Amino acid sequence: MKLRANLVIGGALFGLAIIVGLLAPWLAHTDPVLDANLMNAEEPPSWTWWFGTDGQGRDIYSRVLYGARVSLTVGIVSQLINSVIGVALGLSAGYFGGWWDDVVNALTNLMLAIPSLIFALAIMAVLGPGLTSLLIALGLTNWSFTCRLARASALSLRNQGYVQAATVLGYGDLRIMITQLLPNMLGPIVVIGTLGMGSAVLSEAALSFLGLGVRPPFPSWGSMLSEARDQITTAPWLSLFPGLAIFLTVLGLNLLGDGLRDILDPQSRSRRT
Amino acid sequence: MTGFPLIEVEDLRIDLDDGSRRVAAAEGISFSISRGETFGLVGESGCGKSITALALIGLLRSPLSIGGGVIRFEGREIQNLSAAKQRELRGNRIAMIFQEPMTALNPVSPVGRQIAEMFVLHKGKSWREANQLAVEALSSVRVPAPERRVNDYPHQLSGGMRQRVMIAIALACGPDLLIADEPTTALDVTVQAEIIELMRNLCAERGTAILMISHDLGLVANVCRRVAVMYAGRIVEERGSADIFRAPSHPYTQGLVASLPRLGSRAALGRTRLKEIAGVVPAITAFPDGCRFNPRCAQATDICRAVAPQTDVLEAGGFVRCYHHA
Numbered sequence: 001m002k003l004r005a006n007l008v009i010g011g012a013l014f015g016l017a018i019i020v021g022l023l024a025p026w027l028a029h030t031d032p033v034l035d036a037n038l039m040n041a042e043e044p045p046s047w048t049w050w051f052g053t054d055g056q057g058r059d060i061y062s063r064v065l066y067g068a069r070v071s072l073t074v075g076i077v078s079q080l081i082n083s084v085i086g087v088a089l090g091l092s093a094g095y096f097g098g099w100w101d102d103v104v105n106a107l108t109n110l111m112l113a114i115p116s117l118i119f120a121l122a123i124m125a126v127l128g129p130g131l132t133s134l135l136i137a138l139g140l141t142n143w144s145f146t147c148r149l150a151r152a153s154a155l156s157l158r159n160q161g162y163v164q165a166a167t168v169l170g171y172g173d174l175r176i177m178i179t180q181l182l183p184n185m186l187g188p189i190v191v192i193g194t195l196g197m198g199s200a201v202l203s204e205a206a207l208s209f210l211g212l213g214v215r216p217p218f219p220s221w222g223s224m225l226s227e228a229r230d231q232i233t234t235a236p237w238l239s240l241f242p243g244l245a246i247f248l249t250v251l252g253l254n255l256l257g258d259g260l261r262d263i264l265d266p267q268s269r270s271r272r273t
Numbered sequence: 274m275t276g277f278p279l280i281e282v283e284d285l286r287i288d289l290d291d292g293s294r295r296v297a298a299a300e301g302i303s304f305s306i307s308r309g310e311t312f313g314l315v316g317e318s319g320c321g322k323s324i325t326a327l328a329l330i331g332l333l334r335s336p337l338s339i340g341g342g343v344i345r346f347e348g349r350e351i352q353n354l355s356a357a358k359q360r361e362l363r364g365n366r367i368a369m370i371f372q373e374p375m376t377a378l379n380p381v382s383p384v385g386r387q388i389a390e391m392f393v394l395h396k397g398k399s400w401r402e403a404n405q406l407a408v409e410a411l412s413s414v415r416v417p418a419p420e421r422r423v424n425d426y427p428h429q430l431s432g433g434m435r436q437r438v439m440i441a442i443a444l445a446c447g448p449d450l451l452i453a454d455e456p457t458t459a460l461d462v463t464v465q466a467e468i469i470e471l472m473r474n475l476c477a478e479r480g481t482a483i484l485m486i487s488h489d490l491g492l493v494a495n496v497c498r499r500v501a502v503m504y505a506g507r508i509v510e511e512r513g514s515a516d517i518f519r520a521p522s523h524p525y526t527q528g529l530v531a532s533l534p535r536l537g538s539r540a541a542l543g544r545t546r547l548k549e550i551a552g553v554v555p556a557i558t559a560f561p562d563g564c565r566f567n568p569r570c571a572q573a574t575d576i577c578r579a580v581a582p583q584t585d586v587l588e589a590g591g592f593v594r595c596y597h598h599a
Contacts, residue, residue, distance in 0.1 A: 161376030168330060168371075169442065170364030170395060179390065183381040 007259025013252025017245075021068035028062035033217045035059065042235050052237035054227070060237065063219040064245050070213075070220035071249065074134055074204040075197040081139030082200075083193045086146025087182070093147075094154025095177055104147065111144040117203055124212040134213055138200050146192050153185035160184075187264030191257050198253035205246050221246050277348035278305040279449055279482050280329065280367075285342035287324050287333065287506075289557060297340060298557050299325055299506040308449065309480040311473070313493030313514065315529075316503035317554055322486045325503075326452050328352075329484070330367055331359040347449075365395040368443035372455035374435035378427040384438045385411070385423025391445040410441040414471060433464035437471065444475055451476060454486045469496055490529055494518055499591070502526050505555055505565040507581075512591035522593040524570045525550070564595065572597045 020027065029050075037057040045052040051060035093104035111119075120137040127133035154177075157163060163180050171179070207213045208222025216223055221242040228238030285302040288295045299321035306312045314322045327333050329344060331351065344352045351362065371377045379387060388410050389403035398406065404423070411419035414437040427435055436456065443451055453472065457465040473496055476483050487493050493500055494514040501511040502525065510523040521527045531548035552569035555561060564582050567573040576596055584592040 161371060161373050162379045165369075165371060165377040165439075166379075167332060168363060168369045169391060170360045170362070171390075172360060175394070179382070180379055184379070 004259050004262055006255040007263065010252045010255025010257070010259055013248050014256050017068055017072060017249045017252065020065050021072050024062075024065040024069060028059070028065050030059045030062050032058065032063040032066040032219050035062075042231070042238075044235070045237050051241040052235070054224075054235075054238055055231065060224075060241050063224060064221070064241050067219040067221045067224060067242060068245065068249075070131065070208075070218075071201050071204055071222075071246070073131070074138060075201040075249075075253070078135050078138035078142070078200045078204075079193055079197045081135070082141075082143040082196060083146050083189060085140070086143035087150045087189060089143070090147035090150025090152075091154045091177055091181060091185075094151040095158055095173070095181060101151075104151070108144045108147050108151075111141070116141040117206060120203060120207065121210070121212065124207060129212050129215055131214055134204060134207060137207070138203050142196055142200065142203075146189060146196070149188055149192055150185060153188065154181055157181050157184055188261075191261040191264060194253055194257035194260060198250040198257070201246065201250055201253070277345070279308045279310070279347065280484075281305040281343075281345040281348075282325075282329070283343045283345070285325070285328060285344065286340040287321065287328055288338050288340035290336040290338065291558070292336075295340070296558055296560075297506060298337065299503075300340075301507055302342070304501055304508065304511060306450065306482050306484060309477075309482055310499070311476075311483045311485065311497040313485045313487065313497035313500040314503060315487060315490050315493050315500060317488060319554060319557070320503045321506040322503050323454055326369070326454055326484065326486055329452065330363050330369060332363075361395075364391060364448070365446045366448050367450045367452065368446070368448040369452040369454065370436070370439045370443045370456050372458050374432055374439050374459065377439055378435055380427055383424050383426055384430065385425075388423075388438070388442050388445055391442055395446045406445075407441075410445050411438070413444075413475065414438070414441045416441075432460055433468060436460060436464075436468050440468070440472055440475070444479070444481065447479055448481060450482045450484060452484045452486070455488070456485070457492070458487075458489075465492075472496075490517075491533060502529070505560055506557070507565060507594060509566065509595065510591070510593045512587070512593075513589075516589055516591065520589075522587065522598040523566075523595045524572055524597070525566050 035058060039057060040049070040053055041055050041057040043049045043053040049059060049061070051064060053059055089104045089107070093101040119141045123137040123140065124133055127136060158181070163176060166176050166180050204213060204220065205222035205225065208220045209226040211226060213222050214220040216227070224242040225239055228235070228242070232239050282305065283303050286300040287298045289298040302325055304312065314325065316322045324333065324337055328339055331354070333339060339352055343350055346362065346366070351359065378384065385404060385407045388407040389400065392398040392403035392406050393400060407423055408419045411422055416422050416434060416437055430438065456472065457468050460468060469492070472483070483496070485493055485496055494517060497514050499511065500514045500517050501508045502517070502523065503509065504525050510517070510521070510526045512522070517526060518530060521530045528548070528550040532550065534547055550569055555565065555568070561568055561578070563579050564570070564573070564577045567577040570577065574596070582594050582596050584594050585598060586592050
């Protein structure tokens with residue numbers, strides 16, 4: 001199969017972000033929190049300070065590397081929670097139909113009607129800032145698209161010959177859902193999940209920017225942007241590099257999602273070739 | 274267990290609920306199949322043969338439902354069993370194979386796994402044992418190189434091979450009854466013969482009874498010892514399969530037999546037209562009063578149009594539902 005540019009570039013960017021996050025302790029020049037030195041505050045980028053330093057003299061390069069950990073953890077974990085919730089609700093709703101389908105549909109519409117970031121804000125307000133509440137807030141608010149998709153797939157797959165055959169062969173409902181329906185809808189679910197990770201990274205940045213994310217002094221890309229807000233004219237590198245990191249990671253995830261869709265959807269594949 | 278027929282259907286009625294009212298899509302269905310016997314159910318599309326099969330395995334879904342009658346499996350009524358109890362029967366004691374081997378296999382799962390799943394599900398085997406048994410099952414349906422084929426996905430197999438896999442899955446747990454709903458309709462004629470032969474041999478070896486459902490009278494008569502002909506939701510004639518060709522009793526069966534082309538006959542040589550049955554099958558909601566075949570029947574009289582005939586037992590065995598039978 002011919003590898004597509006969006007898949008390769010997207011995979012490379014996302015892979016780079018993961019590697020950077022994992023290897024942060026070895027790649028970083030200084031400790032992101034402790035190595036503050038007011039003697040070299042607000043240094044512009046140079047050979048010593050690759051990305052410059054902030055108002056407390058901390059190395060931006062090291063802080064961006066460590067910030068990847070927070071952003072990616074939030075992106076991946078919260079999207080996993082969303083996918084699990086969305087698939088479980090959508091798949092069972094499409095398969096069983098009836099009143100359960102109505103309940104799930106109503107719930108999905110409710111979630112779609114409320115802007116998810118506002119909802120996440122409300123949850124954060126109750127739980128208080130921090131990584132765990134960030135994961136919970138973002139993990140509970142973005143499952144509606146996955147749910148819609150899983151429900152639609154389940155509705156069409158339910159009438160496939162092999163699903164009926166499985167019923168005739170004595171499979172129970174749960175076994176049919178797991179062995180027959182789930183593997184056949186995994187492609188689009190993975191694509192939506194990848195795209196969802198991108199938006200979760202953005203949501204994390206937004207919430208941290210608003211001061212509801214990871215507590216300072218530990219760095220996250222969003223909180224770094226937030227702290228850099230006042231110095232954007234005097235020290236633009238403070239916002240430039242965390243912003244670039246967010247941009248490249250989200251771009252990578254979106255390209256990766258697009259590329260995966262091209263591979264996993266046989267229809268779009270044949271349409272293009 | 275002996276003394277009872279394997280499966281016995283008595284006066285089964287299947288209702289179709291079209292929102293405002295209930296109509297009988299099939300009624301008065303009675304037949305029984307003994308252990309190891311081969312029984313055929315023949316009829317046109319929409320005559321109710323497939324829903325009869327679904328009723329047997331408890332899979333009628335809205336808008337269809339069982340409206341009356343009794344289904345006994347080994348003397349035990351099964352039409353009112355709980356869903357879990359019925360599931361234990363399905364696949365384990367009563368298995369079914371379908372018309373479309375193309376769609377009846379899960380495209381994202383290797384065929385060996387799909388066979389093995391039956392042993393795990395119904396026999397409580399471990400996956401390791403089950404995979405071993407799957408290879409044996411594949412070799413029993415004469416799939417070459419089964420230990421390699423178990424890893425193949427359905428799209429890598431031909432239609433005939435897929436139907437073999439379906440048979441392997443259906444017979445995996447050694448069921449007592451195999452329901453074959455148009456098992457070879459989607460296959461080439463040559464492959465068709467192989468599959469039928471395979472199915473018949475395997476079932477004969479294991480003492481599995483076959484209920485074969487088809488529109489192909491010739492095929493059914495070839496496989497089955499007894500044949501029931503259905504028309505518009507009723508069984509009109511049930512006979513030994515040799516008799517039904519030699520001396521069909523019901524006018525509908527006579528029409529069916531006469532409409533089969535035969536090698537060497539005048540029709541086959543193009544000298545006369547092939548016989549046909551005038552008219553079309555009535556819709557379920559518009560079944561005529563009396564005998565449902567009367568609008569198309571040349572021998573119909575007043576009583577045929579007013580009162581539905583009961584079954585007449587024939588001297589040679591079997592029965593027919595007609596006032597004017599030969």
